[in-house]
Amino acid sequence: MSRKVNIEIVSDTICPWCFIGYRRLQSALQIAKQCSLPLDFSIKFKPFELDSTLPKEGVNKLERYESKFGKYESKFGKEQVDVMLKHMAKVGESVGINFSCNGLIANTADSHRLLEFALQKNKQLELVEELFKAHFERSKNVADINVLADAAQRVGLDCDEVIEYLESQYELHEVREQIEGAYRRRI
Secondary structure, X not given: OOEEEEEEEEEOOOOHHHHHHHHHHHHHXXXXXXXXXXXXXXXXXXXXXXXXXXXXXXXXXXXXXXXXXXXXXXXXXXXXXXXXXXXXXXXXXXXXXXXXXXXXXXOOXXXXXXXXXXXHOOOHHHHHHXXXXXXXXXXXXXXXXXXXXXXXXXXXXXXXXXXXXXXXXXXXXXXHHHHHHHHHOOO
């Protein structure tokens, strides 16, 4: 008899370390399966926003990284960010991620709403992988409704249904409450 193991991942769809962590978790789960461990894993993603001040239309990803992370070492600035990005690329490559710093970085509330929608359709894990790839490898804006609908369609969700859902405000309040809960827990 298998033991049920529930894993909740509090994550943002624009967090590179969340993408890396999820890939590492997938590898660990594969090893557990190969070892025939009597465990039944259930994974659920919960919303988090790294930067709730980002606009929906997005800002240049690299410039945002430089303004956010370069400021900690003002005498190093851009060099600090270059070191961080090289490290991120190296670690990402080790788990099959080809990071791109091109494109925009934007507010992720709608991507989290879509993940909640996908959870109800048993497609959340496939969709989160697709959203990570869209943002980090294909330089897409995961706040754009067309990008979100395309990602949803790639995992087998109905595009028209997704667009209708995203154009509404359905579950926005619930997603915001979950994000606030994560902040209160100091995640």
